[in-house]
Amino acid sequence: MLYGTPQLEAIDDKVLGEIEEMRRDLKYRLAETHRWDGRLRRHLQALAIQGSNSIEGYRASVEDIESIMAGEDPLETPATVAREIAGYQQALTYIRILSHTRAFRFDTGLLHALNFMMIGHHVDKTPGAVRPGGIYVRNTATGEVVYEGPDAEEVPELLEELTGWLNTGDLDAPSYVRAAMAHFNLVSIHPWRDGNGRMSRALQTLVLGRDQITTPEFSSIEEWLGQGRATYDYYDALAQGQGGRWNPHGDTLPWVRFCLRAHHLQAQQVGRRLAEAGEVWTMLEERVDADGLNPRTVSALYEVFVNRRLRRSRYQADEALSQGQAARDLRDLAAGGWLRPYGETKGRFYAPGPRMQEIKDAFAARAVPLRDPYRHA
Template structure:
């Protein structure tokens, strides 16, 4: 048996890990049977899941794209908002994921160097200066953007080819008894820490994770991927933490990888819950829309357009026409009928025209789209949500909890992790939405954060996501001015009343001096001159 000690080692699984794996096996089997019966709503969901994966994985690297434009990339259409440079990145990643989908069914598949280099080339072919499809020629470092602190140094360039060879051999026939989700997670970790290319290492590591799952054949890769989950702001920072804590600041393959496996299994479990919820919602919504269509004497095919709009998507004539195999005239006539029926609202002109949901359609769909809580499988059922406190610049202490919650832990840039159990919140003011704001410096269990230039703050429970977007906001305590935050970066972008594009309390501004996240709430005052990382 080959010794794989050049790589980070697969850990022994704890009882909790085995339990979560068992739950995941059951969920994956159920999903497989749920999507086995062909239905138009399943095809639409599949396209949406791929779009979420593209959006999530690229947002981690700072390439922001709306879900509508990501869906346009999947459909082969042109973007509405995305700039040309970012669009090249997005379509490159789309092509790599499309190849992964094809490799899932390839009978002649083999693991080899040129396979992963080919995937890398697809992602970065738009910029030859980054050596797409070729290993880096020299050293590589990762520095924290807002502090300049060096957080990782990759192995020497001369060690990259043998390390990749070791990984390829392991993928081919190493540890075949290891559970699939654990193998995919270890492949992800090892490629991320080898860091073999000049750029694109994170995206390639996540893509490899998905490819390992795809080769299993139980579920199509879009139903197995955790790229969407990793791209949500709170999860992105937890992802960075897990890679850094387990992998170490340099290549350290003897480190214990148990926490990384636990992190990935939790991500898979929560993403599977989300996919199952979307399938259930799609079935319920389709039934509601089908009933309305029949009652109003419209052709049954328009349900697909209504379904897309009701779930927050942009309906384009070209996509609707292609999905339903219609002529130009038929598609145009259908969409105009839905506008006349007050179910869709038309936006734009000629080639840029698209359709969005109307208030009437939103009201009709609401019963089917009520979200359910996504639960961390490692948290005991019935356990109260965690609460966190951090002291930042100016002595402002902030907390996030459900009312009566307990203090747990906070992770912040430049602030060491603290775990303070069993301390209840005191002296809460402006406690709406579960937020407690302290005006004076408080000692919490004898420990507090002392970083005056806090630029990022993440917490270990769900942060509300408004209407599926990456931006949520709430009025600052004692003020009617909305303060906004992008959960993709977990940083605020408004000062005073200077926000732009304000709608329903959400603002997108230029300057950052505060952060407000709702559901639970985090409020943080940033140091002067802090900019988006």
């Protein structure tokens, strides 16, 4: 028996309607191709990877995550953390492919395979295989057991029930609700020795991707869950529904509301980023043209607008340039006050120069708080 999908109330339906309206607008705007789309998608995927892994204590900068995604060595992230990032990126890449695959069914083999992609480097934790014994989730600060999963003997049957439900259960429920319940049930079953939280968040993203809400990087709430206070709220919402141990009779409406709120806030944030990307890119095109620089350098400037730094190899790959062309462009941007170089040879990178920092500060000053849909209905 799994935790059941709750009956929504009027306020939840209202919040759902607002989320769907924002997502429809997002899909409409994404239907038209822009030069900044690829950079924004990469940035959002890196933020999702950062958010989900930071919850587990694996912290890396967005810039280093994008380097790992590109197959490059990160500048600051330890190798142990880089392996976690790379494993999670591999699983999310597969999820993005599965979101558009015609012939598809959820099954336990898929879940085990995704777990192996994420933590396959931890051979001692039997990745991709059901845990051999009990599972106890502890408060890292106090050591107190905050959740006890079902007995190991129950796990295979529970996974079969979950995948069966994913294929045929509650199909009339909103996609956001089904995705939230997939997340809650998987993390509550806790079928593996490691990677359960990341797997559950990734499964939520896959359910939304399969329902064609929008592409995974634009529908994931993993970034939001990894942000400061939201992480504590996330654990609190899980604990409230689980009640300390596997007992699939609890009230799951607070959990679903937590997820709907996260989707609403993340959708607001992504919508703003998309609008901002177009405005910034157009502004940079005008500034680059006025300075007599090559139009392709807008790509480099946009990169340091959304991130703290840019590596020559990233710009070179984005614009399909030779090493010499990329190096000359970046020297020109540094000479014009757009970029500021740091480091030497392999560790060299470019941060915003005074002219770029002025633009970043101006946009940061315009930021307004997001609207909480349950507090300001």
